[in-house]
Amino acid sequence: MVTRGVNDLLKELADKYENENFLTTDPSQFLRRFKKDTDQEVFSFVAAMLSFGNRKQFIPKIELLASLAGESFAVWIMSGAYRTSFLPPDEDPSKKFYRFYSYEDMYAFFDELQQILRLSGSMGRFFRESWEYYASADDYSLDRLISDAFPSSKIVSKGKNSANKRIHMFLRWMVRRNSPVDLGLWTWYSPAKLIIPLDVHVMEEDKKLCLVPENAKADRKTAVLLTDRLKEVWPEDPCRGDFALFGLGVDK
Numbered sequence: 001m002v003t004r005g006v007n008d009l010l011k012e013l014a015d016k017y018e019n020e021n022f023l024t025t026d027p028s029q030f031l032r033r034f035k036k037d038t039d040q041e042v043f044s045f046v047a048a049m050l051s052f053g054n055r056k057q058f059i060p061k062i063e064l065l066a067s068l069a070g071e072s073f074a075v076w077i078m079s080g081a082y083r084t085s086f087l088p089p090d091e092d093p094s095k096k097f098y099r100f101y102s103y104e105d106m107y108a109f110f111d112e113l114q115q116i117l118r119l120s121g122s123m124g125r126f127f128r129e130s131w132e133y134y135a136s137a138d139d140y141s142l143d144r145l146i147s148d149a150f151p152s153s154k155i156v157s158k159g160k161n162s163a164n165k166r167i168h169m170f171l172r173w174m175v176r177r178n179s180p181v182d183l184g185l186w187t188w189y190s191p192a193k194l195i196i197p198l199d200v201h202v203m204e205e206d207k208k209l210c211l212v213p214e215n216a217k218a219d220r221k222t223a224v225l226l227t228d229r230l231k232e233v234w235p236e237d238p239c240r241g242d243f244a245l246f247g248l249g250v251d252k
Contacts, residue, residue, distance in 0.1 A: 002232045006209050010233050013247035014240050020180045022243065027051035027059070028181050031173055033066050034073055037185050041123040041174065042113060043073040044183070048170035049109070049155045053099055061098045078117045082110045101155055109153040116149060124174070128188050142189065143167045163223045169197040172239045181243075194239045196230060198223040205248045 002010075023029045030047040034040055047062045068085045069076035076082060088095045088103035097103050113123075120126035127145065134140045143164050150156035157164045176191050177184035196202070198218055203226075206212045211229045216222040230241035 002211070002229055006211070007233050009209075009248075010230075010241055010244040013244035017247035018179060018181060018240065018243040022181050022246075025055065026181075027055075027062075027169070028173060029059075030062055030066070031181075031183050036072065036074070037124070038074045038117075038122045039072050040183060041074075041185060042077060042117065043069075044173050045113075045123060045170055046073075046109075048166045048173070050098060050101075051166060051169070058098060074117055074122070077110055077113050080114065083107065086110075105154050109150070109155045112150045112153050124186055128186070131189070141195075142171065142193070143195065146170075161220050163198040163218050163220055165197045165199045165218075168195050168223070168239075171195075172197060172242060176237065176239060191237045191239065192231075192235065194227070195220075195223050196227045196239055196242055196245075198226060201249060202226075202242075202245050205245050209248075 023031075027047055031040060031044050034043055043066065046065060050058050050062055052058065065086070066073070068082070076085075086103070086106070088097070093104035093107065094102050097106050116123060116126045120129065126149075127142070130145055130149070131142055134145060144160065146167050147156055147158050147164065157167060171186075171189075171194055173182050174186040175184065175189050175194055176182035177187070200218045203212065203216060203218050203222065206226055207214055207216070212222055212226055216225070226241075227238045230238035234240045
């Protein structure tokens with residue numbers, strides 16, 4: 001149960017940090033790099049999948065992809081132009097692009113994105129149709145559906161027990177409405193169903209507030225538990241707590 005003091009603190013921090021200034025250093029700075037919804041969806045997804053590790057290292061990598069794509073990231077993917085403009089050093093696809101992901105890994109990722117876009121025209125349409133088909137399955141979730149759509153890609157996280165932080169961050173971007181940060185393009189999905197993007201840094205702040213047990217691990221079980229706690233504060237929009245927990249880490 002969330003105490004009154006913690007409730008008030010979380011609301012205060014969310015009000016303080018959910019603003020346009022949040023976009024200056026966060027990966028969400030890439031959400032509006034392109035103007036069309038179709039481009040925003042696919043580029044945001046790529047940005048989310050690469051957003052781990054040191055920001056000074058992954059942000060330039062995402063910037064590079066945006067510059068190579070030109071006016072439309074979706075067209076860059078659908079046309080297969082990434083095969084001719086996104087080239088590895090010495091034309092060796094085994095060379096690393098970022099951390100443990102090689103150019104070959106990126107091509108496999110882009111190939112599966114290409115299949116989705118060619119099939120449905122946009123990521124939003126593809127996953128809306130998929131969700132409507134599978135929504136009646138009790139053990140199916142939207143993050144799992146996204147993972148399953150990329151069976152060959154190492155870049156998209158897998159596993160029913162994984163916190164899948166980057167996928168849930170992407171979903172926050174796509175689903176939350178009326179935010180100066182998040183896009184809210186996927187109006188067919190409820191913000192109340194979102195799961196908090198959980199990593200070890202967020203979890204440490206949660207433990208200080210007694211939102212999760214001291215021995216909790218950064219897995220799906222803990223992410224769901226934390227989300228349930230945040231629903232006590234924001235019943236229809238638990239992922240607003242993501243800004244509060246970020247702010248807690250900054251303000252400490």
